[in-house]
Amino acid sequence: MTNRRRPTWWAELLLLALVYGAYSGGRLLARGDVDLAVDHGLAILRVEELLWMDFERPLNRLFSQSGVLGIPADFVYASLHYLVTPAVLIWLHQRRPRHYRAARTWLVASTLLGLVGFSLLPTCPPRLLDASYGFTDTMAQFSAYGWWGGEASAPRGLGSFTNQYAAMPSLHVGWALWCGVLLWRHARTPLVRALGIAYPVLTTVVVMGTANHYFLDAVAGAAVMGAGALIARRLLALRDPAGTGTDATPDAAPDAAPDAVPDAVPGAAPGGRAVGFRGKSPIVGGGWDTSARELLPAQRPPAADTADDDTAAAAR
Structure with a gap:
């Protein structure tokens, strides 16, 4: 605005x-x-x-x-x-x-x-x-x-x-x-x-x-x-075709900042943004039973990265 x-x-x-x-x-x-x-x-x-x-x-x-x-x-x-x-x-x-x-x-x-x-x-x-x-x-x-x-x-x-x-x-x-x-x-x-x-x-x-x-x-x-x-x-x-002088938002209201994902969460992009959600924080729903730090399938890393993680785990 x-x-x-x-x-x-x-x-x-x-x-x-x-x-x-x-x-x-x-x-x-x-x-x-x-x-x-x-x-x-x-x-x-x-x-x-x-x-x-x-x-x-x-x-x-x-x-x-x-x-x-x-x-x-x-x-x-x-x-x-x-x-x-x-x-x-x-x-x-x-x-x-x-x-x-x-x-x-x-x-x-x-x-x-x-x-x-x-x-x-x-x-x-x-x-x-x-x-x-x-x-x-x-x-x-x-x-x-x-x-x-x-x-x-x-x-x-x-x-x-x-x-x-x-x-x-x-x-x-x-x-x-x-x-x-x-x-x-x-x-x-x-x-x-x-x-x-x-x-x-x-x-x-x-x-x-x-x-x-x-x-x-x-x-x-x-x-x-x-x-x-x-x-x-x-x-x-x-x-004002662009609507920049309209009555849309209250005065002195701070611009709402999207919730950030903690840096420590796997699969997060630099700056704490979750991958695959266009900069928005992950939303848990749809019946998924997840913890606060667990990612939904759509947020998980690509398959190649997952395979590497599995190989490393087997070696340990």
Whole structure:
């Protein structure tokens, strides 16, 4: 495995800033028609009701009736999305550089796919539907406790710089799933790996409980990440046909050295390698009853050498 040089941090920062700027700007340009967005939101809600999958309803009722749940959920929605994702990127860059390039490409491809979804399917979130549909905007309800106003997670006075009809797919869920998969795959402690499972689950519950997304938005967010992973794999394969920059082995894992055969074992080649086994140590099996120093028939010296040994033994 060829170890690639760690990507330059400032170049990566510039690239991610450009992608995020394009993503944010694209969200604003893809606002679409409000009536169309409401129609899409109601269509999603009707499908969920038909399939008994409108999980956001009871969750939102619970979160809006209990500040103990609603307020922390609002803070999670307004902050972790913007903190955990870059933290995982930095961790990969510094501690798992072998996997960073693939992870970054996956994130960028999925984010751009999400932008396409916002453009093609502007969707009104549950919190912006008419009150008759039974949803409460917990971000507005508990806005006195945080820095946000009544316009989603945007700080007060900046609501006009957000696209509130970019609910489908949910990149809150998509990015959380990206973080979770990478923590599960590359973390080395059970606690961090457990957090990798808990974080996307928590995010999915929060986006529904705060009425910012439908359940199917969350499903679409996961689907976008799956499609982004396939695109990223293809892009990396085109860029590196030999696969030297892939995600194949864990970081800092020593190259496994084949077991050596003791020098004293008869039939071993110079350097302790057993003859006839292409450099690998002999494996005892197949019902053979052998000792640790005995060779199988395939490992024994040629017949001529054996005859010489027999002659010498007879002379003794």
